[in-house]
Amino acid sequence: MRSTITCKECVDLLMDYVDHTLEPGAERSLDEHLASCPPCIHFLKTYRKCTEFSGQLRDQKVQIPLQLENRLKSFLKQEIAQTPVELGPPKKTNPQQSR
Ligand SMILES: [Zn+2]
Numbered sequence: 001m002r003s004t005i006t007c008k009e010c011v012d013l014l015m016d017y018v019d020h021t022l023e024p025g026a027e028r029s030l031d032e033h034l035a036s037c038p039p040c041i042h043f044l045k046t047y048r049k050c051t052e053f054s055g056q057l058r059d060q061k062v063q064i065p066l067q068l069e070n071r072l073k074s075f076l077k078q079e080i081a082q083t084p085v086e087l088g089p090p091k092k093t094n095p096q097q098s099r
Contacts, residue, residue: 005029010040011080015073017044018051043080050076 005013013030016022022030034041050072 007033007035007037007040007080008077010034010037011043011077014040014044014047016046039050039080046079047076 010030010033013026017030018026029059034044054069
């Protein structure tokens with residue numbers, strides 16, 4: 001099993017992480033990633049606010065269309081994909097796939 005995940009996987013997991021539907025193993029991987037990835041921590045906070053907001057809407061019996069929710073998710077994914085990772089020395093032409 002992998003112990004580290006990429007930012008993209010992190011984003012995917014965050015959806016379930018916030019919903020508390022994540023498997024314990026995946027949750028641990030996510031925690032590890034968050035511990036060393038400030039952009040993802042920032043993303044988590046942003047996403048939490050979004051879900052809080054939608055939760056408030058739910059209290060007011062306003063439903064968010066599934067389409068809108070999906071658009072929000074893909075927007076957030078795009079956002080994190082464009083966020084430069086500011087860890088270590090910059091390696092622009094060196095995708096770190098294998099470690
Ligand atoms: Zn990350």
